[in-house]
Amino acid sequence: xxxxxxxxxxxxxxxxxxxxxxxxxxxxxxxxxxxxxxxxxxxxxxxxxxxxxxxxxxxxxxxxxxxxxxxxxxxxxxxxxxxxxxxxxxxxxxxxxxxxxxxxxxxxxxxxxxxxxxxxxxxxxxxxxxxxxxxxxxxxxxxxxxxxxxxxxxxxxxxxxxxxxxxxxxxxxxxxxxxxxxxxxxxxxxxxxxxxxxxxxxxxxxxxxxxxxxxxxxxxxxxxxxxxxxxxxxxxxxxxxxxxxxxxxxxxxxxxxxxxxxxxxxxxxxxxxxxxxxxx
Amino acid sequence: xxxxxxxxxxxxxxxxxxxxxxxxxxxxxxxxxxxxxxxxxxxxxxxxxxxxxxxxxxxxxxxxxxxxxxxxxxxxxxxxxxxxxxxxxxxxxxxxxxxxxxxxxxxxxxxxxxxxxxxxxxxxxxxxxxxxxxxxxxxxxxxxxxxxxxxxxxxxxxxxxxxxxxxxxxxxxxxxxxxxxxxxxxxxxxxxxxxxxxxxxxxxxxxxxxxxxxx
Numbered sequence: 341x342x343x344x345x346x347x348x349x350x351x352x353x354x355x356x357x358x359x360x361x362x363x364x365x366x367x368x369x370x371x372x373x374x375x376x377x378x379x380x381x382x383x384x385x386x387x388x389x390x391x392x393x394x395x396x397x398x399x400x401x402x403x404x405x406x407x408x409x410x411x412x413x414x415x416x417x418x419x420x421x422x423x424x425x426x427x428x429x430x431x432x433x434x435x436x437x438x439x440x441x442x443x444x445x446x447x448x449x450x451x452x453x454x455x456x457x458x459x460x461x462x463x464x465x466x467x468x469x470x471x472x473x474x475x476x477x478x479x480x481x482x483x484x485x486x487x488x489x490x491x492x493x494x495x496x497x498x499x500x501x502x503x504x505x506x507x508x509x510x511x512x513x514x515x516x517x518x519x520x521x522x523x524x525x526x527x528x529x530x531x532x533x534x535x536x537x538x539x540x541x542x543x544x545x546x547x548x549x550x551x552x553x554x555x556x557x558x559x560x561x562x563x564x565x566x567x568x569x570x571x572x573x574x575x576x577x578x579x580x581x582x583x584x585x586x587x588x589x590x591x592x593x594x595x596x597x598x599x600x601x602x603x604x605x606x607x608x609x610x611x612x613x614x615x616x617x618x619x620x
Numbered sequence: 621x622x623x624x625x626x627x628x629x630x631x632x633x634x635x636x637x638x639x640x641x642x643x644x645x646x647x648x649x650x651x652x653x654x655x656x657x658x659x660x661x662x663x664x665x666x667x668x669x670x671x672x673x674x675x676x677x678x679x680x681x682x683x684x685x686x687x688x689x690x691x692x693x694x695x696x697x698x699x700x701x702x703x704x705x706x707x708x709x710x711x712x713x714x715x716x717x718x719x720x721x722x723x724x725x726x727x728x729x730x731x732x733x734x735x736x737x738x739x740x741x742x743x744x745x746x747x748x749x750x751x752x753x754x755x756x757x758x759x760x761x762x763x764x765x766x767x768x769x770x771x772x773x774x775x776x777x778x779x780x781x782x783x784x785x786x787x788x789x790x791x792x793x794x795x796x797x798x799x800x801x802x803x804x805x806x807x808x809x810x811x812x813x814x815x816x817x818x819x820x821x822x823x824x825x826x827x828x829x830x831x832x833x834x835x
Contacts, residue, residue, distance in 0.1 A: 410644075434638075434640070440774075440775055441775075456830070458774070458775070458777075458778040459775075459777060459778065459781075470636070470637075470638050474826070476778055476781050476782065476827075476830075477777070477778070477781045494782070494785045494823065495781050495784070495785060510819070510822075512785040512788055512819070512823065513784075513788055529815075529819070531788055531789055531792050531816070531819065532788055532792075550812075552792040552795070552812075552816060553792070571811075571812070572808075573796075573799050573808070573809060573812075593808075594806075594807065594808045609808065609812065611792070611795065611796060611799070611812055612795070
């Protein structure tokens with residue numbers, strides 16, 4: 341009897357299948373990963389191949405297919421099951437990762453990156469061209485990207501560091517921190533969260549930072565020439581730059597002034613928070 | 621594969637795909653009549669929206685807008701959400717109408733630079749941000765309805781986060797609306813209200829696309 345019970349238990353236990361596949365790819369290939377729930381890690385190597393390591397549990401669907409130009413990975417492992425997908429790929433591989441409960445940790449890629457998740461932490465070091473990281477619940481970190489960068493979360497923190505290119509950062513509930521930005525087009529918005537910017541202000545560039553219930557903190561490097569527009573409903577305005585206020589005020593405040601000779605256009609707005617313009 | 625490109629047709633139309641993705645999308649469109657039909661519909665929507673930009677100037681609408689501003693503030697009620705592609709398309713129509721109206725509104729506002737060190741408060745001009753309000757209501761209603769129908773495609777945790785954050789945005793919209801009622805001449809408040817409304821539409825649209833992709 342005991343042997344029969346043990347046998348039944350063993351048969352009912354989900355089989356764990358280790359997947360370790362290496363697929364040759366051509367130049368400028370793309371990898372698409374669609375998973376219900378997974379922690380996806382992507383690292384680079386100097387080979388024209390993509391290695392995919394994962395574990396398939398029980399009868400969950402896990403499929404790898406495609407061609408030398410496009411590789412597709414589908415994982416239907418449900419939420420609540422430990423599911424890792426580790427990918428090693430050439431740096432020029434374009435990446436698309438999406439899923440409901442997907443976290444992504446990507447380092448070293450020099451191609452387009454698109455990651456869309458409902459719940460997950462998104463971290464990217466690298467990226468070139470079109471970079472889009474978006475989640476509903478979770479923090480997003482983008483570091484060292486080049487090109488056009490769009491990062492967004494609904495509930496979480498946005499951190500963009502040392503990027504070169506146009507930046508759009510948006511959150512509803514959470515802070516936005518932009519550091520080491522080299523760009524002529526930056527837009528950062530938050531409903532409930534502070535926005536902090538440390539980066540360049542190029543002549544002819546446009547930089548817009550807006551919050552509803554959040555503070556806006558902008559650090560202006562020495563030698564910057566900019567036209568600044570400040571808009572507020574309530575809250576304070578603090579500036580390390582001397583300005584002279586003229587005219588009359590309406591309940592909602594909007595005023596502009598020039599730093600240096602003007603050139604870059606800086607728009608600072610907060611409905612109910614404090615706006616601070618600081619020297620580094 | 622078909623679903624992947626269908627959900628990205630709006631990006632293709634907006635020119636947001638890379639050159640390689642464009643080529644891949646176009647190859648798919650050649651082989652997929654269904655997606656080609658959706659793209660045609662989206663193009664027609666955009667064309668209709670562009671014709672809306674030829675509306676009469678802002679000031680001709682001010683009387684009607686002023687009445688709406690003076691009306692008691694109504695915070696849009698939060699509704700449940702779900703999607704089908706035809707409904708998403710209908711919502712995109714309203715969405716593009718809203719975006720075209722908002723873009724037109726934003727472009728009509730001018731700003732002047734001031735000499736270094738001198739700060740001048742801008743003369744506030746009445747702005748018909750509420751000219752876009754009917755389109756906004758329709759867009760939000762469509763998106764919320766479609767999302768409600770696809771509610772089961774999203775996990776409960778995602779729905780909860782979306783609901784909570786839509787409430788955050790609704791609260792911000794209400795606060796901005798109330799401030800604008802008190803100060804209807806404020807250009808900033810008009811723009812801020814429009815921006816916050818647009819943020820709600822973007823979140824709903826993103827949720828809708830995600831729900832469709834989840835089916």
